[in-house]
Amino acid sequence: MPESPAGDRAVEPLADERVVVPVSASELVFEGHVWDIRRETFDLGDGPIVRDFMDHPGAVAVLALDDEDRAFLIRQYRHPVGLRDWEIPAGLLDVAGEDPLEGAKRELAEEGDLEASEWSVLADFLTTPGGSNEALRIYLARGIRPSDEVFEREDEEAHIETRWVPLDECVDAVLARQVQNPSLVIAVLAAQASRSRGWRSLGEADAPWPTRSPGRGTSAEAAAAEDAARR
Structure with missing residues (x-):
C-alpha cells in the first residue's frame, strides 16, 4: 500500500x-x-x-421504515426536471424558529398520513455547496402508524402516489440509476450501511446540526457566530 x-x-x-x-x-x-x-x-x-x-431556508426529509424494513416512498411531479420521481417525504424549514424534528414529523403526516414513535438522525448533507447554502437533515422514523389526521393536498402534492418498498429493492434501484432524487439516494444507502453496523451510526433525534442553513437573509458569517455562541 x-x-x-x-x-x-x-x-x-x-x-x-x-x-x-x-x-x-x-x-x-x-x-x-x-x-x-x-x-x-x-x-x-x-x-x-x-x-x-x-x-435557502433548509429542509428535512424522512425515511420511514416499517417492521419489515420496507421504506415509505412517494412519487410526485417535479417541474424543473420534468419527472415524476420517487422520493421520501420532505419539506422546507421555512417556519421561523421551527425545530427540525417537528418539521420532519409535519412532513411525514402531510405527505404520508403517517406518524412514528421512534426518531433518529440518519444523515445530514449539503445539497449543492458550490451554489447553495441549503442543508438537509434526513431522519429515520420507526414505529409507523396511520396519522390521526388526513391532510388535503394541493398542487403537485395532490397527485402523490405512495408505495412501500423493501429497503434492499430501493438500494438496487439507486445502484441501477433508476431513481435519482438525492434525499432518497442518500437515505437508502445510509440506512443499508447503518443497518449492516447494527444501526450504531444513528444520531439522537435532537442531535446538533452545525451546518443547518442559516435562513434566508442571514449571512453565513452571522450563522457561524450564532452556532459558536450556542456551543
Whole structure:
C-alpha cells in the first residue's frame, strides 16, 4: 500500500472544516417565492471573490421504515426536471424558529398520513455547496402508524402516489440509476450501511446540526457566530 505523501493531513479525522471568511458585501439579487439569490464578496487572502448563490431556508426529509424494513416512498411531479420521481417525504424549514424534528414529523403526516414513535438522525448533507447554502437533515422514523389526521393536498402534492418498498429493492434501484432524487439516494444507502453496523451510526433525534442553513437573509458569517455562541 503506498505511503501517504509527507505533510498530508490523512492522519486527521475525515471531517469538513468550518471557516469564517470576511464578507465585504452581501446583496439580494433576486427574491423568490421559496428561496432567494444572493451575491456576496469575500476574501480568502488573495483579493476579493464574488459569488452568486441560492439563499435557502433548509429542509428535512424522512425515511420511514416499517417492521419489515420496507421504506415509505412517494412519487410526485417535479417541474424543473420534468419527472415524476420517487422520493421520501420532505419539506422546507421555512417556519421561523421551527425545530427540525417537528418539521420532519409535519412532513411525514402531510405527505404520508403517517406518524412514528421512534426518531433518529440518519444523515445530514449539503445539497449543492458550490451554489447553495441549503442543508438537509434526513431522519429515520420507526414505529409507523396511520396519522390521526388526513391532510388535503394541493398542487403537485395532490397527485402523490405512495408505495412501500423493501429497503434492499430501493438500494438496487439507486445502484441501477433508476431513481435519482438525492434525499432518497442518500437515505437508502445510509440506512443499508447503518443497518449492516447494527444501526450504531444513528444520531439522537435532537442531535446538533452545525451546518443547518442559516435562513434566508442571514449571512453565513452571522450563522457561524450564532452556532459558536450556542456551543
